[in-house]
Amino acid sequence: MDHRLRERLRARLAQERGYYRYPAGARTRFALVYPNTYFVGMSNLGLHIVYALLNERSDTACERVFLPDRDEMPRYVRTNTPMMSVETQTPLADFAIVGFAISFEMDYFHVAEMLARSHITALAADRTAHDPLVIAGGPCATFNPEPLAALIDAFVIGEGEAILPAMMDAYHAGLRAGDDRTALLQRLSHVPGVYVPALYTPTYDAEGHLTALLPRAGAPSHVARQWVEDLDAHPAHTVVITDDTEFSFYLIETARGCGRHCRFCMAGYCFRRPRNRSLSVIEGEVRDALAYGKKIGLMGAAISDYPEIDALCRSILGEGLSMSVASFRADSVTKELVESLAASGLKTLTIAPEAGSARMRAVINKGIEEHHLFTSVDLGAAAHILNFKLYIMVGLPFEMDEDIDAIIDLTQRLRSYMDEKGCHGTLTLSVNPFVPKPFTPFQWMAAAEKKRMDAVMKQLTQALSRHKKIVVHFESPKEARVQSILARGDRRLGAPLMRAAMGRGAKDLATEMRAEGLSAEDYLAPAWTEKTYLPWDHLDMGFSKHYLWQEYERAKALLPTPSCFDGCLRCGVCKPAERMTV
Numbered sequence: 001m002d003h004r005l006r007e008r009l010r011a012r013l014a015q016e017r018g019y020y021r022y023p024a025g026a027r028t029r030f031a032l033v034y035p036n037t038y039f040v041g042m043s044n045l046g047l048h049i050v051y052a053l054l055n056e057r058s059d060t061a062c063e064r065v066f067l068p069d070r071d072e073m074p075r076y077v078r079t080n081t082p083m084m085s086v087e088t089q090t091p092l093a094d095f096a097i098v099g100f101a102i103s104f105e106m107d108y109f110h111v112a113e114m115l116a117r118s119h120i121t122a123l124a125a126d127r128t129a130h131d132p133l134v135i136a137g138g139p140c141a142t143f144n145p146e147p148l149a150a151l152i153d154a155f156v157i158g159e160g161e162a163i164l165p166a167m168m169d170a171y172h173a174g175l176r177a178g179d180d181r182t183a184l185l186q187r188l189s190h191v192p193g194v195y196v197p198a199l200y201t202p203t204y205d206a207e208g209h210l211t212a213l214l215p216r217a218g219a220p221s222h223v224a225r226q227w228v229e230d231l232d233a234h235p236a237h238t239v240v241i242t243d244d245t246e247f248s249f250y251l252i253e254t255a256r257g258c259g260r261h262c263r264f265c266m267a268g269y270c271f272r273r274p275r276n277r278s279l280s281v282i283e284g285e286v287r288d289a290l291a292y293g294k295k296i297g298l299m300g301a302a303i304s305d306y307p308e309i310d311a312l313c314r315s316i317l318g319e320g321l322s323m324s325v326a327s328f329r330a331d332s333v334t335k336e337l338v339e340s341l342a343a344s345g346l347k348t349l350t351i352a353p354e355a356g357s358a359r360m361r362a363v364i365n366k367g368i369e370e371h372h373l374f375t376s377v378d379l380g381a382a383a384h385i386l387n388f389k390l391y392i393m394v395g396l397p398f399e400m401d402e403d404i405d406a407i408i409d410l411t412q413r414l415r416s417y418m419d420e421k422g423c424h425g426t427l428t429l430s431v432n433p434f435v436p437k438p439f440t441p442f443q444w445m446a447a448a449e450k451k452r453m454d455a456v457m458k459q460l461t462q463a464l465s466r467h468k469k470i471v472v473h474f475e476s477p478k479e480a481r482v483q484s485i486l487a488r489g490d491r492r493l494g495a496p497l498m499r500a501a502m503g504r505g506a507k508d509l510a511t512e513m514r515a516e517g518l519s520a521e522d523y524l525a526p527a528w529t530e531k532t533y534l535p536w537d538h539l540d541m542g543f544s545k546h547y548l549w550q551e552y553e554r555a556k557a558l559l560p561t562p563s564c565f566d567g568c569l570r571c572g573v574c575k576p577a578e579r580m581t582v
Contacts (some may be wrong), residue, residue, distance in 0.1 A: 035110035093120035112501035128574035149197035150494030158226035193226035232402030249297030258301035259564025266437035313340035342383035356407030395448025433480035441551035447484035453477035542573035
């Protein structure tokens with residue numbers, strides 16, 4: 001192993017506070033892998049949660065492994081050095097368990113590359129007793145694990161706090177019982193929320209369409225997502241303190257899940273039901289953060305929906321700390337929240353209408369109207385915030401040319417209104433091509449076409465760039481199409497994905513798919529209906545496929561679906577005996 005690379009990891013560790021490090025030999029060694037750089041990964045609150053959860057056990061020593069920085073990777077390749085942990089610089093292959101935390105489809109290429117460059121047998125079917133157990137969790141693993149099924153021994157379907165304790169108990173029980181690899185995987189498959197792909201056989205029809213995933217004897221027919229009901233029992237805040245992060249905040253989760261029913265949003269469906277932490281619990285975590293003097297970063301699907309947001313703002317500023325938020329909704333943002341953000345140094349207020357026309361916002365069930373956007377400008381102006389940012393999606397289902405014209409019109413009117421209110425900063429338009437996601441009403445829909453997205457990008461840029469205080473950022477249509485393939489892929493993507501990962505990554509995926517006889521269009525514009533067997537149909541999120549189809553029909557008819565409410569039994573996630581408090 002390269003001495004210089006080890007020293008860089010030691011230097012990084014020396015700049016941290018709050019990490020765990022145990023003597024070798026006393027505990028099962030677990031590598032928690034974030035398949036992106038340290039700078040990105042250490043801003044992921046889920047990583048901190050799982051790291052603490054595992055290290056607080058008496059039988060597990062969890063260490064972190066990240067994709068090397070861009071300037072480091074050539075040296076790893078040239079010296080054939082495997083990926084190593086931050087805590088002890090141990091090679092990834094030397095851990096008993098390797099667990100990937102996967103939040104983004106584009107990181108699938110990094111998963112394959114990290115396994116290969118760490119000298120771990122790439123295919124799960126070829127691993128022996130000498131290989132680590134390779135598992136994966138996180139949002140992508142929960143929604144559709146199939147594109148990575150060939151590489152991963154077991155997936156965590158749902159929230160880690162609800163699954164990992166039982167999974168680790170089963171793992172250690174298997175060690176005590178002398179289980180071989182096959183027996184251990186069978187044992188793990190009986191833990192609620194654990195999906196072992198080797199125990200399921202895909203079948204295809206004559207046209208190559210997936211028709212079923214057949215469980216072997218003893219394997220459950222469906223794997224049900226597991227989730228935490230009482231968030232107060234599971235702390236969720238920054239554990240390892242470092243300045244080398246994308247968001248140099250002390251992160252605190254206020255709530256989990258969302259009940260707004262935006263029809264494009266996978267998280268809104270798969271993290272149901274919406275749950276809030278108690279104000280007293282969050283305030284305690286804020287006080288714990290005082291020792292570090294960092295800005296508080298509040299995390300949640302929509303911070304402004306937190307029922308006690310104003311009291312929380314007063315508490316944070318009252319402790320002498322500043323704050324930031326992951327997101328808020330224009331229809332629930334409060335004056336006190338905006339003033340608190342301004343007092344914390346916020347320079348740009350971000351709003352996510354997602355669409356420019358009322359018709360498209362009805363299609364996606366966004367629930368935000370124009371007057372909410374202009375009110376947000378009022379609040380920002382009153383708090384002396386000069387810059388605003390809009391998140392917009394294009395290529396959405398049922399979109400028409402008039403809806404693109406509406407984006408231009410809305411942007412120009414908001415820009416003029418900013419000037420009227422004395423906000424002479426910049427209005428930034430962040431435009432993202434639509435990516436259809438599993439377990440949403442739009443899972444059956446075609447991805448945004450590149451030709452159309454290129455035309456939309458040209459139209460928006462030409463129309464809006466004439467104003468020097470409007471900036472348009474457009475996410476790559478090519479990358480969005482790769483995301484769409486990976487989001488809705490099946491097991492046949494495994495081999496192309498692995499080869500692409502060792503080449504140019506996303507740029508090589510379509511070529512490698514063709515080498516396997518696969519067409520990208522089969523994933524980008526599939527001829528799917530309600531009755532089509534989908535690659536994730538063996539997973540149970542708590543609601544039926546028919547419920548999603550009904551929502552698809554409501555989108556087509558421009559019909560609204562109200563937010564979750566107390567006593568609601570509409571989707572099926574909440575059982576009759578439960579009560580919904582949001």
